[in-house]
Amino acid sequence: GCEVCLQNTHLTSCYVATFFLKKGEIPKWLQGTLIRNGPGMHKIGDTVYNHWFDGMALLHSFTFKDGEIFYRSKYLRSDTYRSNMEANRIVVSEFGTMAYPDPCKNIFAKAFSYLSHTIPDFTDNCLINIIRCGEDLYASTETNYIRKIDLETLETNEKVDYRKYVALNLATSHPHYDTNGNTYNMGTSIGDKGKTKYQIIKIPQSKPGDKEHACFTNCEVICSIPSRSLLRPSYFHSFGMTENYIVFIEQPFKLDILKLATAYFRGVNWASCLGWYPNDKTYIHLIDRETKKILSTKYYTDALVVYHHVNAYEEDGHVIFDIVAYNDNSLYDMFYLKILKLDDAAFEKQGKTFSSPSCRRFVIPLQHDKNVELGTNIVTLENTTASALKEKDGYVYCKPEILFEGIELPRINYDYNGKKYRYIYASKVQWRPVPTKIIKCDILTKTCYEWREDHCWPAEPVFVRAPEAKEEDDGVLLSSIVSSDPKTSSFLLVLDAKTFKELGRASVTADIHLDLHGLFIPEK
Ligand SMILES: CC1=C(/C=C/C(C)=C/C=C/C(C)=C/C=C/C=C(C)/C=C/C=C(C)/C=C/C2=C(C)C[C@@H](O)CC2(C)C)C(C)(C)CCC1
Numbered sequence: 335g336c337e338v339c340l341q342n343t344h345l346t347s348c349y350v351a352t353f354f355l356k357k358g359e360i361p362k363w364l365q366g367t368l369i370r371n372g373p374g375m376h377k378i379g380d381t382v383y384n385h386w387f388d389g390m391a392l393l394h395s396f397t398f399k400d401g402e403i404f405y406r407s408k409y410l411r412s413d414t415y416r417s418n419m420e421a422n423r424i425v426v427s428e429f430g431t432m433a434y435p436d437p438c439k440n441i442f443a444k445a446f447s448y449l450s451h452t453i454p455d456f457t458d459n460c461l462i463n464i465i466r467c468g469e470d471l472y473a474s475t476e477t478n479y480i481r482k483i484d485l486e487t488l489e490t491n492e493k494v495d496y497r498k499y500v501a502l503n504l505a506t507s508h509p510h511y512d513t514n515g516n517t518y519n520m521g522t523s524i525g526d527k528g529k530t531k532y533q534i535i536k537i538p539q540s541k542p543g544d545k546e547h548a549c550f551t552n553c554e555v556i557c558s559i560p561s562r563s564l565l566r567p568s569y570f571h572s573f574g575m576t577e578n579y580i581v582f583i584e585q586p587f588k589l590d591i592l593k594l595a596t597a598y599f600r601g602v603n604w605a606s607c608l609g610w611y612p613n614d615k616t617y618i619h620l621i622d623r624e625t626k627k628i629l630s631t632k633y634y635t636d637a638l639v640v641y642h643h644v645n646a647y648e649e650d651g652h653v654i655f656d657i658v659a660y661n662d663n664s665l666y667d668m669f670y671l672k673i674l675k676l677d678d679a680a681f682e683k684q685g686k687t688f689s690s691p692s693c694r695r696f697v698i699p700l701q702h703d704k705n706v707e708l709g710t711n712i713v714t715l716e717n718t719t720a721s722a723l724k725e726k727d728g729y730v731y732c733k734p735e736i737l738f739e740g741i742e743l744p745r746i747n748y749d750y751n752g753k754k755y756r757y758i759y760a761s762k763v764q765w766r767p768v769p770t771k772i773i774k775c776d777i778l779t780k781t782c783y784e785w786r787e788d789h790c791w792p793a794e795p796v797f798v799r800a801p802e803a804k805e806e807d808d809g810v811l812l813s814s815i816v817s818s819d820p821k822t823s824s825f826l827l828v829l830d831a832k833t834f835k836e837l838g839r840a841s842v843t844a845d846i847h848l849d850l851h852g853l854f855i856p857e858k
């Protein structure tokens with residue numbers, strides 16, 4: 335397979351369950367499964383995808399049981415996967431690759447097929463993340479489809495179409511969860527009754543004995559936010575949730591609906607329908623979870639691009655939220671396979687054009703004295719340099735505090751989601767398209783711990799809390815490590831989350847692929 339995107343073409347047929355060699359001590363209390371998702375195959379027959387985010391979803395899992403670890407991986411049997419395999423070429427369009435079912439079709443046939451699906455049927459190649467709805471698990475992407483999967487066997491089950499239950503054409507892969515087992519997600523509804531809006535949905539916990547898909551039939555829209563523009567809604571990849579508020583960032587990285595509706599006919603990919611408007615503002619919406627209303631103050635900041643929210647919480651009448659943000663939209667361009675395949679020297683040249691992320695903290699005052707002079711910083715919270723300047727007509731201009739430079743794929747101890755917290759676990763960004771380091775950032779002391787090893791590409795680190803945890807970082811950090819050295823095998827790394835020291839590792843004789851996101855499901 336390819337060095338960088340690690341197409342596991344030899345894995346097409348089936349799944350692997352492999353024996354592990356262990357080193358060190360893996361804590362006895364660690365019982366459950368780390369299940370992860372990401373692109374695993376970029377070539378089908380003689381056809382190749384253009385973008386790393388296009389690859390066929392490959393699920394993999396590490397199961398911890400009484401000191402033993404089991405590995406397993408399996409391609410998601412999506413409708414897209416089946417159609418591609420049957421045709422032995424790419425027949426379904428993905429984010430960076432537009433595909434035509436019949437390559438011999440002339441332009442009239444193409445036009446007809448385009449007219450017959452005004453909005454094309456999107457892919458169910460759910461390659462980004464794993465979503466939990468009560469007891470059920472789903473593989474997710476950013477279209478209207480998610481696929482139910484089996485935690486134990488990694489088999490693919492039914493396809494759920496959000497559109498059957500709520501008005502949604504796109505939904506994120508990064509939902510939130512509350513302590514009652516409810517799942518919250520956000521998506522975009524395009525042109526429904528002539529309006530384009532962002533929808534926040536609550537998927538109630540499924541209970542044993544419930545009818546099939548009960549959680550979706552009981553799914554509720556908790557707030558609709560009208561898009562500033564009917565034909566150009568913002569793109570978003572995640573959102574924030576505090577105890578009382580949802581944080582939604584309407585960024586000037588927008589989806590062009592007219593371009594989208596003509597993309598198939600014009601022969602361009604979906605990615606080209608996303609536009610960056612550096613002169614526009616970024617609007618910060620706070621939605622009251624109780625009243626379901628958007629706060630009327632118009633909070634905004636300079637143009638930025640955000641994919642991953644880190645955390646959000648409330649303190650002394652402020653909403654504080656941390657995001658990993660960029661100064662432009664170049665990140666998605668970096669993941670074109672022709673860029674990933676550049677050698678280090680060539681990438682060095684190209685790489686300079688990609689903006690680097692920083693972790694930024696915004697502090698939003700919920701109330702302020704109406705008589706305060708324009709231009710005043712109305713943040714009253716101490717120990718932050720983030721500011722919020724009062725302007726006329728109900729506008730408040732927010733300036734962030736930079737917490738850390740060059741981190742991505744942020745994770746936290748999810749028990750602290752929506753609460754005041756201290757630690758971020760993430761990938762350290764280097765001038766290379768592959769990850770080489772994982773990092774623990776202490777927001778209080780502004781210090782970091784790092785882990786790296788030669789020829790190791792560590793995946794997004796996942797925190798698992800210890801059973802009797804007292805402090806936020808009492809637990810372990812799990813990361814699957816791809817070895818770029820053919821002589822050494824890939825492995826699962828277990829770090830002490832407090833000290834960042836290695837507790838143990840388990841090597842696998844199979845190839846592990848570079849992935850995106852995942853979840854740890856504790857043993858019941
Ligand atoms: C159908 C359709 C659409 C969408 C379709 C589809 C299929 C969308 C799929 C989207 C996907 C797969 C999105 C994946 C997102 C993944 C993200 C944001 C990953 C970020 C990873 C990062 C930032 C990694 C960073 C790193 C860097 C930069 C350097 C390294 O050193 C370290 C490393 C690796 C950590 C649309 C575009 C929304 C339109 C409507 C129509």
Ligand SMILES: [Fe+2]
Pocket residue numbers: 508571641642851
């Ligand atoms: Fe993500």
